[in-house]
Amino acid sequence: MTSKTTQRNFSFVDLMGLEQRYRAAFVNSLSGFKSVALIGTTDAKHQTNLAIFNSFVHIGANPPYIGFISRPDSVDRHTLSNILESGHYTINHINEEIYQQAHQSSARYPKDISEFDATHLTPDYKSGFKAPYVKESHIQLGVQFKERIDIKTNHTILIIGQIQQVYFPNDCLCEDGFLDIEKAKTITCSGLDSYHKTERLARLTYAKTDRALSYAKLGYIE
Amino acid sequence: MTSKTTQRNFSFVDLMGLEQRYRAAFVNSLSGFKSVALIGTTDAKHQTNLAIFNSFVHIGANPPYIGFISRPDSVDRHTLSNILESGHYTINHINEEIYQQAHQSSARYPKDISEFDATHLTPDYKSGFKAPYVKESHIQLGVQFKERIDIKTNHTILIIGQIQQVYFPNDCLCEDGFLDIEKAKTITCSGLDSYHKTERLARLTYAKTDRALSYAKLGYIE
Numbered sequence: 302m303t304s305k306t307t308q309r310n311f312s313f314v315d316l317m318g319l320e321q322r323y324r325a326a327f328v329n330s331l332s333g334f335k336s337v338a339l340i341g342t343t344d345a346k347h348q349t350n351l352a353i354f355n356s357f358v359h360i361g362a363n364p365p366y367i368g369f370i371s372r373p374d375s376v377d378r379h380t381l382s383n384i385l386e387s388g389h390y391t392i393n394h395i396n397e398e399i400y401q402q403a404h405q406s407s408a409r410y411p412k413d414i415s416e417f418d419a420t421h422l423t424p425d426y427k428s429g430f431k432a433p434y435v436k437e438s439h440i441q442l443g444v445q446f447k448e449r450i451d452i453k454t455n456h457t458i459l460i461i462g463q464i465q466q467v468y469f470p471n472d473c474l475c476e477d478g479f480l481d482i483e484k485a486k487t488i489t490c491s492g493l494d495s496y497h498k499t500e501r502l503a504r505l506t507y508a509k510t511d512r513a514l515s516y517a518k519l520g521y522i523e
Numbered sequence: 524m525t526s527k528t529t530q531r532n533f534s535f536v537d538l539m540g541l542e543q544r545y546r547a548a549f550v551n552s553l554s555g556f557k558s559v560a561l562i563g564t565t566d567a568k569h570q571t572n573l574a575i576f577n578s579f580v581h582i583g584a585n586p587p588y589i590g591f592i593s594r595p596d597s598v599d600r601h602t603l604s605n606i607l608e609s610g611h612y613t614i615n616h617i618n619e620e621i622y623q624q625a626h627q628s629s630a631r632y633p634k635d636i637s638e639f640d641a642t643h644l645t646p647d648y649k650s651g652f653k654a655p656y657v658k659e660s661h662i663q664l665g666v667q668f669k670e671r672i673d674i675k676t677n678h679t680i681l682i683i684g685q686i687q688q689v690y691f692p693n694d695c696l697c698e699d700g701f702l703d704i705e706k707a708k709t710i711t712c713s714g715l716d717s718y719h720k721t722e723r724l725a726r727l728t729y730a731k732t733d734r735a736l737s738y739a740k741l742g743y744i745e
């Protein structure tokens with residue numbers, strides 16, 4: 302956009318009148334840049350599953366909880382049933398080297414095909430954790446299922462898990478606990494299919510009513 | 524990170540043993556790049572309120588729903604009570620020109636001070652919608668409250684709203700409905716205080732099990 306760009310608008314009625322795939326592409330763009338990652342699970346027969354989700358949300362730090370939205374009827378159905386069955390899953394950040402493989406995991410593979418195999422990503426079992434991590438991912442979370450919330454509005458499901466293990470690159474940790482996920486090459490996405498790397502503008506100091514903001518240092522510990 | 528970077532890990536016990544602010548900074552980094560935007564509301568006395576949230580999540584496209592996580596006891600308490608009181612709110616994407624003002628809105632201003640005034644952002648009332656948009660924002664959503672979900676795990680709240688109006692730059696809309704929020708200069712954030720602009724890697728075609736991925740065109744309509 303430029304200073305000459307004109308503004309346009311869609312009302313609710315306009316949105317409901319759009320062709321279905323067009324509306325899906327448009328509305329999925331409205332929630333901003335998304336937290337996108339790969340969820341690794343296994344079923345009762347130790348068959349692995351890997352699926353990309355773009356709906357992660359921070360739920361709490363003390364204790365550490367992370368959530369994501371699942372659709373009961375979508376390609377993520379194996380992920381959901383595996384989580385409810387096994388109680389454990391991994392959340393693996395996506396980097397520039399693997400984003401195409403990560404996107405490919407959204408294809409509708411039959412249950413007896415592991416998306417790890419289909420996308421040439423490597424299952425990695427660590428510290429006795431029951432679900433497989435993605436070896437190629439730089440930030441990996443081992444998560445224990447905590448709460449399932451059925452959303453009345455449209456039958457989507459919020460799954461909340463407690464973070465049990467975190468693996469991360471040592472040189473991305475800062476003195477105050479901030480983990481520099483940009484330095485770890487984590488990417489983001491928008492809409493249903495657009496992937497983006499990032500460039501930091503700044504870290505800002507904690508906002509107070511009686512002082513001006515300033516830039517905060519990164520302060521890597523290594 | 525480099526190819527020589529060593530991996531480190533924190534267990535649940537390690538995380539619980541961290542100093543509180545350190546743990547908040549760390550765990551808030553784990554959910555990836557976040558959907559960050561400004562929520563505009565008014566109370567019954569027409570006092571405006573503006574607050575930054577970094578927990579938006581796509582809930583559905585048909586009909587169009589968007590959600591966000593709120594803490595009952597946090598600085599966002601005026602936003603939550605205003606939404607429940609008035610039933611309407613706006614969600615405004617943040618761009619590079621206003622991210623510092625957006626961050627400043629998180630300071631704990633008393634209820635009789637509008638964060639619009641305190642941060643020098645401009646309330647914009649359009650098409651009879653009851654809540655104020657942020658004039659300096661390039662993508663603006665008018666949202667009607669739909670469902671409140673109390674999360675048992677830690678008493679956070681998921682607020683879901685139906686999208687009633689969307690304002691966007693005309694030259695950012697693509698033929699298939701994808702809205703190029705990067706072209707609209709929308710930014711993202713990580714952790715509690717790190718802001719990032721983006722650089723597109725690619726749009727990818729819909730993933731199928733029987734064909735290789737390819738790059739999708741953007742195809743702006745203007």
